[in-house]
Amino acid sequence: MKRVIFLLLVVATAWKLFTDPGTVTMGPGVHAKESPRQTGIKEPFSFNHGDYTVTPLARFWIRAKVLSREDYRFDREAELSPVDLALGWGNMSDESVVAQIEISQGGRWYRWSTKEPPIPVREIETHSANMHLIPADDALKSDIEKVRTGEIVELSGHLVEIKASDGWRWKSSLTREDTGASACELIWVERFQIIKP
Secondary structure: OHHHHHHHHHHHHHHHHHHOOOEOOOOOOOOOOOOOEEEEOOOOOOEEEOOEEEEEEEEEEEEEEEEEEEEOOOOHHHHOOOEEEEEEOHHHHOHHHHOOOEEEEEOOEEEEEOOOOOOOHHHHHHOEEEEEEEEOOHHHHHHHHOOOEOOEEEEEEEEEEEEEOOOOEEEOOOOOOOOOOOOOEEEEEEEEEEEOO
């Protein structure tokens, strides 16, 4: 049994090393100055995506620094959103600030901690967020899968609510001011770009 557990750990570690796209360093300074932009939907509509119904709640645009990336393959949500990005803008796109904050992701959550906050805690909370990305097509999915921690990305699309016929639902936050459960953005991504320095 110990041998099996050891082999599983070796395989998992090798998989992580093989599939990890690495980290990009851009140096200190604010690399994404603008706050995310959100506008309302004048005439609500829905559309089907596989076995799900997608309802756009707001138009959404963001340019931000990738603070962390987490891939998902085995939860129900992975069928829709295989990659989560923890994104930061304003001072949370400054590596001299981010270097003083411990950042992690897992279970569709983004977590941070710091011994001595380099900027006000409320600014950390309102200038960074976990974003569940639903690529609108395979080309966008491929582009998203190439992103590395530390890069600047720009994306646009819709904040959405997803429903399934069995009653399951997944709904985006509609504000950058919230924290905790249900505070993540769920984005139907229609445009995605890695911004080169």
